[in-house]
Amino acid sequence: MATKHILIVPGDGIGQEVTAVGKKVLDKIAAKFGHTFTYDEALIGHVAIEATGVPLPDESLEKMRNSDAVFFGAVGHPKYDNDPSAKVRPEQGLLKMRKELGLYANLRPIKLFDELLGASSIKPEILKGADILFFRELTGDIYFGEKGRKNNGDTAYDIAEYSRYEVERIARKAFEAARTRKKKLCSVDKANVIETSRLWREVVQKVALEYPDVEVEHQFVDATAMLLIKDPRRFDVVVTANLFGDILTDEASQIAGSMGMLASASIGDGTGVYEPIHGSAHDITGKGIANPLASVLSAALLLDISFGMKEESEAVISAVDKVLKDGFRSRDIADATTPADKILGTDAMGEQVLLHI
């Protein structure tokens, strides 16, 4: 029986809708296992810009630092996407949060629930048994290097950077995880062209010497993008840089049937942040049809990683499993064979999960 303070940071678009469901799941877990979870809320993204002029107010950051875990939704708004010259952008809030909280390791488990084997565009016989854990580096690379314009604005540049130390700490996290799994690690880079990737490969090769029990391979990012679809079962733990991780994990969502099923944990020096890997999805915002399971599974990761509550975490995951076994589907994971009365909206899907906790 523990007392924990959780900061809810819904952000933009469907972030609001799905974190509301995730919070109910956390509440139910607290009640069932006799914990006390207290909550506060904070602003980030477009809603923060509208309210305060900045995408991550100091007050939000302060609250994050003072909580035991951050339960986050999504940021983004089409308004900024269509205006490449916008100076203030929702995503800056997300990047600042990652940097300020030192969240250098982004864990993205790609796990296919048995019931969703048919929901993917990839053939079931290719997918069955696929289970990948991505470690995406989250506070370096081209995301955080200097960027700007020169030649009167006619040339744009972005600097990608990695230090030995940055690569080493994420590599260690990935190797440690591989030890608790199938003991296979794939490090992804573009060392045949890029200098940051050559440093990356050098450091991973060195760290590997400390983990002789883990089988290591190095793949180029282009080959990996292909192999993830061709043969997803060949991967166990994958570790890669910020930008490559961004691309490859979105791609890998298709292994799990839908982006709407994928949770993530961002951890580092202080408070951990838990969020769906999907974005704010303004095309479906307000319709009540978003899949809340990525947020629910993010709550499970929060319980496990930040609170060390394994049993509670598994209670959430097995509730999701039961809902899927009962045949309930949100739109993104429904197919032609799903009966109409089994296709549920965001809240109804959440209610089903709560029933099984």
Add this chain to the structure above:
Amino acid sequence: MATKHILIVPGDGIGQEVTAVGKKVLDKIAAKFGHTFTYDEALIGHVAIEATGVPLPDESLEKMRNSDAVFFGAVGHPKYDNDPSAKVRPEQGLLKMRKELGLYANLRPIKLFDELLGASSIKPEILKGADILFFRELTGDIYFGEKGRKNNGDTAYDIAEYSRYEVERIARKAFEAARTRKKKLCSVDKANVIETSRLWREVVQKVALEYPDVEVEHQFVDATAMLLIKDPRRFDVVVTANLFGDILTDEASQIAGSMGMLASASIGDGTGVYEPIHGSAHDITGKGIANPLASVLSAALLLDISFGMKEESEAVISAVDKVLKDGFRSRDIADATTPADKILGTDAMGEQVLLHI
């Protein structure tokens, strides 16, 4: 009846094996249509390093400049991949060739032959009818910016750069192509984070005004990596930066069933270069089992684009189609239902193609 001079640049690994087949196809076309094709050979990559110490000797470059088209294989060797500190690398030859010949537009058509509908790991009902033409920018981005180490070698950096002019010229090529196809163009970037992408989006938005008949969308690279697998038919022409194009086209190879089926054309100011998108594949080099069809289809692109020989090009493509219809398969596109006597090696596959020209 034309006289043309073709430079064969086999490069490394299976590049040698597949270009040999491609050259025979060019020969047969010349004989059948009454053209005179003359040939020379040049070194690039690991074989060039071994012979001359550099990955692209001046003599090779000179020969490229003086030919009507370059028919290229692949570069690469595991020796360098395992040694991130190697100073001289086969890939430098490829990059230098692209830069020196001004090959700023890399066309990668992703076309699924009907007979290979079942060969992909993606479900046939998702794939049927998919037909994408990628325009990958090829002489800018993080590939060609300054790169190096600082802080006593403890920090690595790579600079990505794009000028307005560079984006404009590739965008125009892509829009022109969209006009001859389904009039849909998807521009891919990461404008929510990266400055070069913001310039990219700005310029594509501007060029789009000149092509009001083409329907344009802008997608983030992470979302695109997902959508290519989820719904490949939504794409017609895709235009993107060098690094994103590298990753996305390898991924998209799964739409065509195998990387062994994908040809590419690199064009720009001077001589065009035609090559499979696959690499040197040292794991299967010397075994005679590489799929030669990517090289054969690269010959088709060469005939069409550099020589304006539409009929000749189509003769090659339809020969490939017939070979597949006859049930012949290289290993990469064979499956459990392929009879053993229909699985052919590199040369035998090539012989079948020649039979139908």
